[in-house]
Amino acid sequence: MAAATAEMLQQLQSQITCSICWNYFCEPVSIGCGHSFCRACLPSSTATVFSCPECRQVSQVRDFPLINGSLVELTKLGKQLSSQLVQSAGGQRRCATHHQALEFFCEDEQMLLCQSCCQNPEHGAHRLSSVQEAASNCRKKIQHLHSCLQKYFKETKKLLVKEKRPVIDWQEMIRREYLEWDSFMWPEECHHLERMKQEKKNKKARLSQQRRSLQDLMLDLQEAECQPSLDLLRDVKQLLQRSESVLSQRAKALIPEVRVCPISGMIETLNQFRVDVRMEPTSASPCLIVAEDLKSVRAGQGWQLDSQSADDPDLPIVLAEKAYTSDRQYWEVDLTQLPQWTLGIHTSYLRIKNPGRVTKCVSIFFLRCVKKEDGYYLQSYPGSLNHKLNDPIPRIGVYLEYKTGTLAFYNVLQSSLIYQLPDISFIAPVTPMFSPGPPLPGTKPGAMTLCPVDSHLCACCYSSL
Template identity: 25%
Template sequence: MAFQILENLEMEMTCPICLKLLTEPLSLGCGHRLCKACITVDNQEAAVGSGKESSCPVCGVRYPLGNLWANRHLADIVEKFRDAKLTTGIGKKRDFCALHGEKLQLFCEEDRKVICWLCECSGEHPGHHTLLMEKVAKECQEKLQAALRRLRKEQQEAEKLQADIREDRISWKYQIQTERQRIQTEFDQLRRILDNEEQRELQRLEEEEKKTLDHLAQAEDELVQQSQVVKELISDLELRSQWSAVELLQDMSGIMKWSEIWTLKKPKTPSKKLKSVFHAPDLSRMLWMFRELKDVQGYWVDFTLNPVNLNLNLVLSEDHRQVRPVPIWPFKCYNYGILGSQYFSSEKHYWEIDISNKTAWILGVYCRKRSKKFGVSQSTTHSNNYSRYRPRYGYWVIGLQKKFEYYAFDETSTFDPKILTLSVAIPLHRVGIFLNFEAGTVSFFNITNHGSLIYTFCKCSYSWPVYPYFNPWNCPAPLTLCPPSS
């Protein structure tokens, strides 16, 4: 029993790092004790970090580097215990083999046991590989220290990641709150605009009502006056009809002539229909188009115009994002086409073109073989030039001619292309093009009019890579590639 108590006491005086009796023990805030040499190494590693802290190897509680103090009383007890062990031999029992009484100096790697030299020679560990116990213990200590260092670094990394996540959470909360306030502000502004439009329409209707009712009241007054005149005239004529022939012939006043020529003057009355009837805009459709355009703009791809095989009648800007035509005398050329620098063969792609101030252009996509040259071709008539803008020749395009005439060049069974006249509510200043390989479509959007759909080519089949196609035509204004509008 006394031996067990001494063993427990020795465990309490053992450093958890070096597993030896404490030397110059230092106490931590959590109550555990370590050797001064062991804790100094730990503090030096912790000082390298940003927090200037370390943690207890027993319980993991963090403590600042300055929160350490020398435990003199414990140091005296440990020193007395060490002297008692040397004097009485306490503690030596476990250092000797229980079977042979020899000192334990070897370690059997196969059985993972500490043995004496007689254990090795007795045949209890035949063919086993043995090492000196001190060497194995040193290696174990080194592995233990390395594991402690690694775990402490992992703990520091975990704490850093925890702090980063907390910062991310705060940042996301701030962004969400800011976006929520912005959405509420913008919708409040829309409500104010709708309220103002409602008041304006109601005011216009009230003005029309007042003006119409005033005209009707004036017309009614005029009819009342004429009705009074007619009554007086009828009364006078009824009185004269009772006269004798002599009295009637002797009083030939103007009343007779006036009664013959008097006619009713019909007043001007306003139309029975309102001058203008208010029609509320289809906000649901506008919002739907807005959301669809936002989804489409997520596939925006950045590219430039291709200067390879550039036609002589075209001039590119230095950044290859703008093209404009120039006249070439004495040749009359109708092919002003140029391709994008990037081709597509899958997925979804979107780009926008600024066509402000242009009176003619053609935009879309072109499918061609990579080896085919895209150079200048001359033509004598516009009809022949238009005939090639059709899907069977690899063109899915729309265009503008004569400043106000918008067309889509679709496919027909005849030689002439099917030129569809497009109805555009607001003149185009910026066009968005969405190429969808999955659906086999090419869609054109009027960015000027909240991203409303202009036209869509359906069931498109591409046997070769597809290039963005741009044709500034003979209008001197430039055609410019630009990022998506906000």
């Protein structure tokens, strides 16, 4: 009877074992051909074509395939039956090769051994521990992992809350932008808004799935900590690998990326308001050098990164020679030589606080690019923009509409809106401002150049830069 039960259990185990990692299923998923594997064993990229190890049929693997709930329950049942079978046989697991009690644990191979196994030359240089000592160390690791996962779970929960109530309403920003264009743009607008809606839905689904996976893993760690030593060590290798895998896959991009939504004909339309902007050298900070043609500026020797933080909003600037008080203006700036820069507008006005006392007030509004170790980041002032860039932007277009208080920044190459500062009320002349840095240590400062009114940038121009 016991032999028949063991044979049935062996057949069950073959059905609940992943053919890639050869462990019990962990978050099992089924692919197009019908075979199932651990989710972590499958490629995660949506562009990955996966050949099934069982039948070699090619399947397109989704980013987050749905977990097969029936297989999860069946795997749990198989583990319980295996544990019960051991207990019914006297509560002591024996080596399948030597039929001796499993009293030792190999730290290098993460597996249980008997006395004869320990004498095998392949384990000669390995670290061996008693079952009790190994189980104690394992429980300490589990407690540490559980603590880390709790912190990760809280971070994921916060991200999910932020996704429900985003700081920046990108959909509203894009919608207002499209109101500026003719009705024939409606299909393109629908396409971009639907894509953004789907991206938001997918991100929310991923965060929800991540949160559920974290909850399940923390429960498994708690249960494992209370298991008998033999049962704990039997599954510890897979449990530790799963925990470390989850921790290593922590959300790398807590800061979102800048969205790219090309709008047909947008730059061509903005060029109707193109103005010839020149710099006013007398307004430049001492550490800036303005070219003789008044069309470019670079950082001088006096601007050092160690004396001027890239996160400091009060950066050295130079103003344009002309201020604007009406109409619409658009200008473009070449940034191909600069890893860090600031572009925006400057306005000053007089405020009467008390009779006979007049105070000069200054306001600035800008978009800034900051270079960090893991990439480029766009920040705004005022506002809450803090988004990551996939690649540097070679040319920025700036659009100013005085009457409506509009200040917007565009990626000229991709013909897309980068960011529009929220409702501004201008009460004084507005002057374009520029800041080419701060320069990075060990690099030669590059120039920020105002583009000629008749210049245009396209993909073929960018490829030659």
